[in-house]
Amino acid sequence: MQKILDHWEKVIEDPQTYLEELNQRTGRGIVGVFPLYYPMELIWVAGAHPWELWGNAAPITKADAHMQSYACSLSRSNLEAQLDGRLDLLDGVVFARKCDTLQNLATIWENLPDGRLIDVMRFPVNPGSAGAAAFLRSEIIRNRDRLGSLFDAQMSDEDLSETIRLFNRLRRGLRTLLSMRASTPKTVGIRTWYTALRASRIVDREEFLEQLEELLDALGEPDPEPAAPRLLVTGMIPEPVNVLLELEAQGAVVVDDDLGIGMRSVATDASEQGDPVAALVQQYLSRGPCPTLHNDAHDRPAYLVDRAERAGVDGVVFFRLKFCDPEAFDYPDCKEALDKAKIPTLLLETEWQSAQTGALRTRIQAFVETLGSGEAK
């Protein structure tokens, strides 16, 4: 188990070396994917390898010449990586147009000397409207065909269904791991589940699935664990990771998440039967609440309260990347609903590049102290 985690951490630390080696070994082209919800099955079935670009902690200097410094550090750090050559190994990038920042960044990217923008997946602005499914279907088909012609791939519907089966297995495995946090949160601690989530967006998917299944077998049936304050974490991505780890250092355990890189993206499978494009459309339209989905039918505040109560948590921690507007717009209503349900909350506003985390540490310590030992649960 330790060997697998160490391998994944090495890949997260230096994805370029791993992916260059993967490219040489398998011949698969590498496609960068801007989160969130781009159907990575389309890249895999075209014979390429998707690397979901969740940002990085390297200092940002060059990107500021192209993009305002009050954009989120996920988008700015990816742009910086492109500008200083760390994305040279890519055959191109695809964008999921999930927010204003990404919409603008796709245009900037397209105009970079070596931007290699493959396509932008536009999603229905109103997923509840009558035309949403047809619109998304045409977007998926255009993206699929563009990837197919870039990689010279002949893809049948059965090939796409087969790929959907692979990605469903991957999501199911991750869900199994994440669900183990509720019963044995100390055994499946932050290092284990968060490393798995990050690595699942980089590592060869078949290799990752094998390693994940081996890790799940090794975890077996752990013994019951002593009480500790139980937390739900929410947001896009909880970086820097040392802030996330501080929750455990202060004696709390994370038993559930509502993270973009976590449950939000692995909770929903696509149907393995029938038309695979329709399956991907349906998967997207049936996703749970997320501020990037703009779904009027979703009541995210009520959903968060319900999720927190089901998981029996003592508190909810909001990880908000600075300047992430979708998350910021949702926050007041979510906090109000959790306050009404008497569930304590903590808002941590971070950037990938946050180096001074002392003040955040103090706030986490104070928050966990107010939650007590968690014995009441």
Ligand code: SF4
């Ligand atoms: S603003 Fe938020 S949703 Fe948009 S790219 Fe940044 S982190 Fe993602």
